[in-house]
Amino acid sequence: MGALLGISLVTGPVKAGGTKVATTRAERCSNLSRQLDEALETHRAATQVAAAKALQRKGNRFCANKKEAQGIRTLANALKLLGVTAIDPDAVTPKTDLHRKEKKP
Numbered sequence: 001m002g003a004l005l006g007i008s009l010v011t012g013p014v015k016a017g018g019t020k021v022a023t024t025r026a027e028r029c030s031n032l033s034r035q036l037d038e039a040l041e042t043h044r045a046a047t048q049v050a051a052a053k054a055l056q057r058k059g060n061r062f063c064a065n066k067k068e069a070q071g072i073r074t075l076a077n078a079l080k081l082l083g084v085t086a087i088d089p090d091a092v093t094p095k096t097d098l099h100r101k102e103k104k105p
Helices: 002-011 025-042 049-064 068-081
Strands: none
Touching: 025 049, 025 068, 049 068
16 A cells, blocks of 8 residues: 555646546645655654654644645654655656757857
């Protein structure tokens, strides 16, 4: 299930027409909390596990109390403690052409 969850986090929500829909803050809270659950499983030996769990509980409380922006920041900080980068499904990555080289004058 973890692999399936990872795929859904990376792909993000898509409308029927194929255009991407922005993720709501509540969805972002849920996604980050799930990502943190996975990170805690894979980084059990990390020295900051207890602190990351405490931040996760705090972040989840913020999200539940309609303070999603604070919850998102707190959950992202918990991931940082474990050395994991938060996946942002709304981030647009620039496309680069690796085969084209610029000619220098």
